[in-house]
Amino acid sequence: MGFLPVVALVGRMVLLFALLLLVPLAFALLGDDDAKPAFVTAATATAVCGLLLSLVTRRFRRELQPRDGFLLVGMTWAVLPLFGALPLWLAVPGLSMTDAYFEATSAFTATGATALSGLDKLPLSVNVWRCFMTWVGGLGIIVLAVAILPMLGVGGSQLFKAEVAGPMKDQKLTPRIADTARVIWVAYLAMSVACFFAFAAAGMGWADAFMHMCSTVSLGGFSSYDASFGHFDSPLIEAIAMVFMVLAGVNLLLYFAVWRARSLRGLWRNTEVRAFYMVLLAGTGVVAAYLLWRGEYNEPLVALRHSAFHVVSVATTGGFATQDYGQWPLFAPLLMLLLGCFATCAGSTGGGIKMVRMLLMLKQARRELVRIVHPNVVNPVVLNGQAISDRVMQSVIAYMMIYGAILVGFTMLLVFTGLDVVTAFTAVIACANNIGPGLGEVGPANNFGGLSDFQTWVCTFAMMLGRLELLSVLVLFTPAFWRR
Amino acid sequence: MGFLPVVALVGRMVLLFALLLLVPLAFALLGDDDAKPAFVTAATATAVCGLLLSLVTRRFRRELQPRDGFLLVGMTWAVLPLFGALPLWLAVPGLSMTDAYFEATSAFTATGATALSGLDKLPLSVNVWRCFMTWVGGLGIIVLAVAILPMLGVGGSQLFKAEVAGPMKDQKLTPRIADTARVIWVAYLAMSVACFFAFAAAGMGWADAFMHMCSTVSLGGFSSYDASFGHFDSPLIEAIAMVFMVLAGVNLLLYFAVWRARSLRGLWRNTEVRAFYMVLLAGTGVVAAYLLWRGEYNEPLVALRHSAFHVVSVATTGGFATQDYGQWPLFAPLLMLLLGCFATCAGSTGGGIKMVRMLLMLKQARRELVRIVHPNVVNPVVLNGQAISDRVMQSVIAYMMIYGAILVGFTMLLVFTGLDVVTAFTAVIACANNIGPGLGEVGPANNFGGLSDFQTWVCTFAMMLGRLELLSVLVLFTPAFWRR
Ligand SMILES: [K+]
Ligand SMILES: [K+]
Numbered sequence: 001m002g003f004l005p006v007v008a009l010v011g012r013m014v015l016l017f018a019l020l021l022l023v024p025l026a027f028a029l030l031g032d033d034d035a036k037p038a039f040v041t042a043a044t045a046t047a048v049c050g051l052l053l054s055l056v057t058r059r060f061r062r063e064l065q066p067r068d069g070f071l072l073v074g075m076t077w078a079v080l081p082l083f084g085a086l087p088l089w090l091a092v093p094g095l096s097m098t099d100a101y102f103e104a105t106s107a108f109t110a111t112g113a114t115a116l117s118g119l120d121k122l123p124l125s126v127n128v129w130r131c132f133m134t135w136v137g138g139l140g141i142i143v144l145a146v147a148i149l150p151m152l153g154v155g156g157s158q159l160f161k162a163e164v165a166g167p168m169k170d171q172k173l174t175p176r177i178a179d180t181a182r183v184i185w186v187a188y189l190a191m192s193v194a195c196f197f198a199f200a201a202a203g204m205g206w207a208d209a210f211m212h213m214c215s216t217v218s219l220g221g222f223s224s225y226d227a228s229f230g231h232f233d234s235p236l237i238e239a240i241a242m243v244f245m246v247l248a249g250v251n252l253l254l255y256f257a258v259w260r261a262r263s264l265r266g267l268w269r270n271t272e273v274r275a276f277y278m279v280l281l282a283g284t285g286v287v288a289a290y291l292l293w294r295g296e297y298n299e300p301l302v303a304l305r306h307s308a309f310h311v312v313s314v315a316t317t318g319g320f321a322t323q324d325y326g327q328w329p330l331f332a333p334l335l336m337l338l339l340g341c342f343a344t345c346a347g348s349t350g351g352g353i354k355m356v357r358m359l360l361m362l363k364q365a366r367r368e369l370v371r372i373v374h375p376n377v378v379n380p381v382v383l384n385g386q387a388i389s390d391r392v393m394q395s396v397i398a399y400m401m402i403y404g405a406i407l408v409g410f411t412m413l414l415v416f417t418g419l420d421v422v423t424a425f426t427a428v429i430a431c432a433n434n435i436g437p438g439l440g441e442v443g444p445a446n447n448f449g450g451l452s453d454f455q456t457w458v459c460t461f462a463m464m465l466g467r468l469e470l471l472s473v474l475v476l477f478t479p480a481f482w483r484r
Numbered sequence: 485m486g487f488l489p490v491v492a493l494v495g496r497m498v499l500l501f502a503l504l505l506l507v508p509l510a511f512a513l514l515g516d517d518d519a520k521p522a523f524v525t526a527a528t529a530t531a532v533c534g535l536l537l538s539l540v541t542r543r544f545r546r547e548l549q550p551r552d553g554f555l556l557v558g559m560t561w562a563v564l565p566l567f568g569a570l571p572l573w574l575a576v577p578g579l580s581m582t583d584a585y586f587e588a589t590s591a592f593t594a595t596g597a598t599a600l601s602g603l604d605k606l607p608l609s610v611n612v613w614r615c616f617m618t619w620v621g622g623l624g625i626i627v628l629a630v631a632i633l634p635m636l637g638v639g640g641s642q643l644f645k646a647e648v649a650g651p652m653k654d655q656k657l658t659p660r661i662a663d664t665a666r667v668i669w670v671a672y673l674a675m676s677v678a679c680f681f682a683f684a685a686a687g688m689g690w691a692d693a694f695m696h697m698c699s700t701v702s703l704g705g706f707s708s709y710d711a712s713f714g715h716f717d718s719p720l721i722e723a724i725a726m727v728f729m730v731l732a733g734v735n736l737l738l739y740f741a742v743w744r745a746r747s748l749r750g751l752w753r754n755t756e757v758r759a760f761y762m763v764l765l766a767g768t769g770v771v772a773a774y775l776l777w778r779g780e781y782n783e784p785l786v787a788l789r790h791s792a793f794h795v796v797s798v799a800t801t802g803g804f805a806t807q808d809y810g811q812w813p814l815f816a817p818l819l820m821l822l823l824g825c826f827a828t829c830a831g832s833t834g835g836g837i838k839m840v841r842m843l844l845m846l847k848q849a850r851r852e853l854v855r856i857v858h859p860n861v862v863n864p865v866v867l868n869g870q871a872i873s874d875r876v877m878q879s880v881i882a883y884m885m886i887y888g889a890i891l892v893g894f895t896m897l898l899v900f901t902g903l904d905v906v907t908a909f910t911a912v913i914a915c916a917n918n919i920g921p922g923l924g925e926v927g928p929a930n931n932f933g934g935l936s937d938f939q940t941w942v943c944t945f946a947m948m949l950g951r952l953e954l955l956s957v958l959v960l961f962t963p964a965f966w967r968r
Contacts, residue, residue: 067857154856290900331900338892361885368882372637372955373551373964390874397881398852401845404888408822416774416815421906471856480857 004060006071010079011053017083018047023132024087027207028125035123038090046083067481069152073144074476077464081105084133091126092116098453102460107133109467110141110349112221112319112436115449115456119226124207127224131211138218138349139188141467142252146347147180154395154471180253187252192217195244202236216244219349221319221436228444230322235305238322242312249276249316251347271384272345272355279343279355283311287332294329307332315339317351319436326443333439337426340435351434351466353403359383360396402470406432410462417455427451431462488544490555494563495537501567502531507616508571511691512609519607522574530567551965553636557628558960561948565589568617575610576600582937586944591617593951594625594833596705596803596920599933599940603710608691611708615695622702622833623672625951626736630831631664637879638955641830664737671736676701679728686720700728703833705803705920712928714806719789722806726796733760733800735831755868756829756839763827763839767795771816778813791816799823801835803920810927817923821910824919835918835950837887843867844880886954890916894946901939911935915946 021043028036064072084104089097099115106113107130119127195217199209208224215222225231229241250273258266267273288300288307297303306323313320314336325333342358344350363381370379380387407428414424419441426438427448437444442451448459465473475481505527512520548556568588573581583599590597591614603611633641679701683693692708699706709715713725734757742750751757772784772791781787790807797804798820809817826842828834847865854863864871891912898908903925910922911932921928926935932943949957959965 070856152856329902330905331896334899334905335896338896364878365882365885365889368879369955369959369962370964371879372554372959373962375637394848394877395852395855398849400885401849405849412815412819412822415818418813421814421818421909425905471853475853475856478853478857480854 003068003071004057005062005064006068006075007053008057008061009064009072010075011050011057013050013076014046014053014079014083015050017080018043018050020132020136021046021087021129024125024129027128028123031124033123033125035087035091035125038087039125039129041090042083042087045086049083066151069148070472070475070481073148073152073468073472076140077105077108077468081108084108084129087129088126091123096453098456099449102448102456103130104133105460105463106436107131107220107222108137108140109351109434109463110134110137110215110218110220110317111351111431111434111463111467112215112219113431113438113442113459113463114222114436114447115451117226117447117449119224122224124224127222128207128211131214131220131222131224134218134220134222135192135214138220138248139185141218141349142184142188142347143181144468146184146251146253149469149472152472154399154469154475183256184252187255188217191244191247191252191255195240198240198244199237202234202240204232204237212241213244216241216318216320217248217349219245219248219316219318219344219351219434221313221317223320228321229309233322238305238309241318241320242309245312245316245318246277246280248318249344249348249350251345253347254345271359275355275359276343276345279339280312280315283315283335283339283343284308287311287335290332291328296328296332311336311339314435315343317344317433317435319430321437321444324443324445326437326439326445330439337429337433337435337438341429341433353400353433356383357396357399360388360393361400364393364397399469399471402474403432406462406465406470410458413458414455417452419451419455427455427459428462431459432466434463434466487552487555488541489546489548490552490559491537492541492545493548493556494559495534495541497534497560498530498537498563498567499534501564502527502534504616504620505530505571505613508609508613511612512607515608517607517609519571519575519609522571523609523613525574526567526571529570533567550635553632554956554959554965557632557636557952557956560624561589561592561952565592568592568613571613572610575607580937582940583933586932586940587614588617589944589947590920591615591704591706592621592624593835593918593947594618594621594699594702594704594801595835595915595918595947595951596699596703597915597922597926597943597947598706598920598931599935601710601931601933603708606708608708611706612691612695615698615704615706615708618702618704618706619676619698622704622732623669625702625833626668626672626831627665628952630668630735630737633953633956636956638883638953638959641879641953667740668736671739672701675728675731675736675739679724682724682728683721686724687718688716688721696725697728700725700802700804701732701833703729703732703800703802703828703835703918705797705801707804712805713793717806722789722793725802725804726793729796729800729802730761730764732802733828733832733834735829737831738829755843759843760827760829760839763823764796764799767799767819767823767827768792771795771819774816775812780812780816795820795823798919799827801828801917801919803914805921805928808927808929810921810923810929814923821913821917821919821922825913825917837884837917840867841880841883844872844877845884848877848881883953883955886958887916890946890949890954894942897942898939901936903935903939911939911943912946915943916950918947918950 021039025039025043028039081101081104085100088103089095089100102115192213196209196213199212200206211224229238254267258264284307288303291297291303291307292300309322310325317340341352342355344352344354346354346356360381367379367381381393410428411425414427415421423440423442426440427442430436430438442448505523509523509527512523565585565588569584572587573579573584586599676697680693680697683696684690695708713722738751742748768791772787775781775787775791776784793806794809801824825836826839828836828838830838830840844865851863851865865877894912895909898911899905907924907926910924911926914920914922926932
């Protein structure tokens with residue numbers, strides 16, 4: 001059985017996952033809130049399951065091969081949300097298992113679409129768990145993007161690895177992943193600590209600072225308040241959130257390079273990062289001007305404050321809100337969602353197709369227009385001074401094709417089940433790009449709790465597909481993968 | 485001045501175009517209708533303009549080079565609608581020049597989106613002119629697709645030429661175009677004559693048969709009635725229209741091959757044609773089942789009749805209607821519009837990205853999934869037993885990228901001007917794919933007359949871009965093209 005070694009590793013991860021449950025459990029015990037029994041039960045059950053899985057599959061342990069990576073990734077992101085959902089299901093009265101799994105997947109993929117309302121009245125420990133899961137998920141996402149997927153060669157992700165570790169000498173997964181993961185871990189932790197203290201210094205309580213730090217640096221977007229950051233109504237806190245969302249939207253390995261070189265120049269010299277900054281700036285300008293023009297706000301500074309926060313929030317795929325931007329004239333939120341589809345950099349905690357793929361596609365289109373005029377010219381696609389091989393371009397292109405097909409297909413599926421077009425389309429956009437809130441019935445002032453079970457599963461699957469770069473999930477459904 | 489030889493040719497085409505105006509003029513004279521002076525004036529003005537243009541540019545005539553082709557194509561589809569619009573503007577009271585130009589472009593690109601209402605009350609000759617223009621446009625489109633664009637190498641259109649003429653021996657445009665055009669002309673005329681007599685035999689009046697033949701074989705979609713084919717309420721007429729729409733959705737050169745081989749096998753053996761048929765069948769089945777399920781119709785045969793007609797009509801980019809399918813539950817018309825984006829075959833009068841490009845993209849995606857599992861396997865994309873070169877694949881991919889960007893960009897532009905999302909998106913889909921009616925405010929029971937001037941121009945440009953395979957227009961806007 002070729003997949004048992006993978007199950008063995010997943011078993012050990014479930015065991016580790018039980019330890020993570022101690023964090024909300026500690027909050028529950030200290031605060032003596034109603035979710036105490038839920039977390040005790042969940043932690044125990046998770047530990048027992050992990051132990052059993054590990055023991056049963058013990059003798060199948062072996063060094064993993066690249067191909068095992070696909071199974072590992074798919075299983076991890078399917079199984080861990082199950083254990084993440086358990087305490088939610090136990091603690092929140094009336095929450096269906098479907099919605100609990102949706103919520104946990106949303107956290108784990110750092111999507112931040114919620115099926116819950118009345119967040120303010122939930123036990124503190126439940127909100128801590130929701131936010132803490134996005135933080136853990138965020139870390140997992142970066143490791144996935146810069147250490148695992150490049151080795152699996154998915155959709156051009158070969159381009160995502162920064163030159164931290166040496167050239168790939170052997171096909172063993174573990175040592176290389178460990179190397180890169182250490183660097184990421186340090187950068188992520190440093191950013192988290194800074195964000196936490198910044199929020200606390202700006203006047204948040206410690207628990208709020210912890211939770212909002214978690215979902216800011218992970219670009220998860222969960223909050224402990226229905227009003228999200230709107231609860232604080234503080235320009236300072238919004239500014240801090242914006243800064244850390246922008247920081248989190250860049251390949252974390254680049255910060256390592258910046259730190260080693262003691263110079264910020266590497267950041268600005270990077271075409272992808274520069275494009276990311278420019279898109280955020282231009283988006284803010286356009287939305288602010290549009291909202292003023294349409295009379296949504298009358299004071300330029302107010303328009304600028306809200307535009308900047310929401311453009312950054314949605315385009316980085318953070319997904320926080322301080323205003324019900326679903327009520328803005330439709331062009332503004334649509335534009336923001338559109339930016340969320342591609343603005344973030346590869347190797348960040350952000351979702352979407354990533355700026356690097358967008359740049360490559362634009363360059364490919366320009367290349368073709370030149371070629372029509374000069375059929376014999378040789379003009380490879382160049383990014384950051386490096387010619388991109390046709391092989392990588394083809395991966396990127398297949399990725400884009402499948403991305404488009406998934407957006408259209410999933411939207412049609414939701415329309416088929418009776419959702420209106422705006423809700424269906426933006427729900428798919430918001431989930432597949434791991435943004436969080438959509439528009440219409442799943443807009444920032446509403447939530448995904450109103451969807452039917454089937455619709456919820458469609459959205460859950462969209463979040464996973466988007467987060468795992470599509471192809472690494474889809475490959476599991478091809479006969480070629482299972483034919484050894 | 486490099487473009488003057490092109491202007492010289494356009495001048496001669498304008499002169500020829502004046503002759504076409506004699507057709508509606510004949511109807512106006514025979515029927516003695518109100519549009520007589522309009523057509524006399526328009527024909528005279530067109531002839532004078534054509535003559536002047538030809539005379540002024542006379543000494544610049546020379547053999548055209550491939551690069552001139554882009555200018556020729558762009559100018560033809562921009563200038564001729566101007567002269568086509570003239571009699572409409574003169575004959576229809578209250579019609580703005582913007583709407584008249586939209587209407588003529590819509591006819592010339594065989595889109596069939598109309599800015600007019602009250603068609604039933606227009607002078608017969610005006611309706612004859614609208615429909616006749618789609619017929620002329622349809623012929624032009626096929627010549628463009630199979631004789632001109634392949635030589636220009638636009639977006640993979642190299643694949644569109646059937647093996648009628650010999651291999652390309654020199655770079656001269658005219659002789660090769662003439663060869664292929666002759667074959668097309670014969671096939672198109674034969675189909676038109678058959679369609680005309682079929683309609684007449686089924687009970688249409690001669691004038692109606694002529695007009696509806698024109699917009700059926702060209703997949704234009706104009707009608708002389710606001711109710712379109714619904715006016716006749718005849719299953720037989722609908723069946724005839726369906727047959728000829730399906731016939732017109734296939735590469736006309738294939739019929740020539742079929743006729744030479746005295747066997748239909750070549751049609752069914754062609755992957756693209758087979759996929760086209762399958763999509764129409766499957767689409768009809770799904771829509772019929774869906775409409776029955778949602779209780780839109782209660783009798784299976786009625787559901788089948790209306791589903792078949794509208795799936796064929798929209799998916800082939802014909803664009804006729806017998807029912808207000810805009811009132812159907814949204815999944816059905818959305819699915820139909822989706823099919824209209826790609827179902828028709830290259831070299832037909834149909835619009836959209838063409839089935840061949842869709843197949844290539846699907847194959848590219850599958851190829852990539854196989855490659856992820858077997859990184860060293862060599863698996864070129866194969867269509868109709870022929871390996872497709874990377875060069876052609878890249879053209880197709882650039883085409884798809886630009887297609888997606890145009891759909892998104894134009895939709896955002898229309899939303900920006902205040903249209904609702906469904907109207908904006910479906911208007912762009914319906915125009916850029918030359919389908920005709922969209923949904924919402926531009927649905928089958930409404931028309932494009934309600935749009936603002938700016939919105940109308942956006943739609944007009946979308947029709948042209950779509951019809952001219954995007955890249956051949958966009959290349960005119962690149963500096964590389966003008967740098968000689
Ligand atoms: K998010
Ligand atoms: K049409």
